[in-house]
Amino acid sequence: MASELPPGITHLQPLVEYSAGGSEREWTPFTKIKQYTNAFIIDKQEGKILLGYKKRGIGAGYFNGFGGKVEPGETPAEAASRELQEEAGIDAPLRECGTLFFHVPGLENAFDIHIFVADEYSGMITETEEMRPQWFSTSAMPPTTQAPGEPALLPIQYDHMWADDIHWFPLLLANKKFAGRADFADDGKTLMKWWFGSEDS
Ligand SMILES: Nc1[nH]c(=O)nc2c1ncn2[C@H]1C[C@H](O)[C@@H](COP(=O)(O)OP(=O)(O)OP(=O)(O)O)O1
Numbered sequence: 263m264a265s266e267l268p269p270g271i272t273h274l275q276p277l278v279e280y281s282a283g284g285s286e287r288e289w290t291p292f293t294k295i296k297q298y299t300n301a302f303i304i305d306k307q308e309g310k311i312l313l314g315y316k317k318r319g320i321g322a323g324y325f326n327g328f329g330g331k332v333e334p335g336e337t338p339a340e341a342a343s344r345e346l347q348e349e350a351g352i353d354a355p356l357r358e359c360g361t362l363f364f365h366v367p368g369l370e371n372a373f374d375i376h377i378f379v380a381d382e383y384s385g386m387i388t389e390t391e392e393m394r395p396q397w398f399s400t401s402a403m404p405p406t407t408q409a410p411g412e413p414a415l416l417p418i419q420y421d422h423m424w425a426d427d428i429h430w431f432p433l434l435l436a437n438k439k440f441a442g443r444a445d446f447a448d449d450g451k452t453l454m455k456w457w458f459g460s461e462d463s
Pocket residue numbers: 298299300319320321326327329330331362364373375424425426427444
């Protein structure tokens with residue numbers, strides 16, 4: 263069943279609800295929207311996803327994709343490639359797969375985050391001042407076999423990520439196109455209301 267989209271989400275194709283919560287609350291109002299990007303590398307063959315531990319700024323201490331502001335004159339795709347290079351030292355054939363609209367009350371700006379994904383990359387993954395890259399297993403179970411001498415990959419650490427990520431990562435990992443919104447409390451950490459949907463169920 264197609265659902266009514268939360269304010270701020272514009273998506274051309276119908277979306278089917280995947281995860282929603284906090285329905286007794288109103289979506290918080292915003293006056294301006296700022297464009298951001300967030301990019302992920304998913305190696306399907308090895309069952310792993312590249313995240314970065316954010317060392318500074320908003321979201322410090324969380325694992326996340328690589329991204330940041332879309333600068334004036336840039337397209338979101340150009341910004342996503344630039345940020346991936348700046349924060350992880352790599353290039354990748356990124357494709358846009360989703361939108362995360364994110365809002366904290368009291369902030370004038372809402373964040374419109376263009377989510378990108380690629381299944382390959384070139385260059386050497388490099389720790390930067392902002393991010394410490396780390397591969398995680400895309401399986402919820404710890405891997406039973408691994409290459410000799412290689413440490414086992416941890417599963418994705420949702421308890422060290424933005425609280426809404428657990429509600430849309432399964433769509434990202436399943437290669438679905440998705441969009442959604444997350445409203446946070448004044449502390450900028452507690453998730454108050456969310457809605458995520460994908461193009462096909
Ligand atoms: N996976 C995610 N889930 C979420 O709920 N909010 C996220 C998110 N990734 C980023 N955000 C929020 C945090 C922050 O308010 C905003 C932008 O965060 P970013 O880390 O992408 O940007 P930066 O502040 O590092 O920008 P730059 O200085 O341009 O690199 O979007």
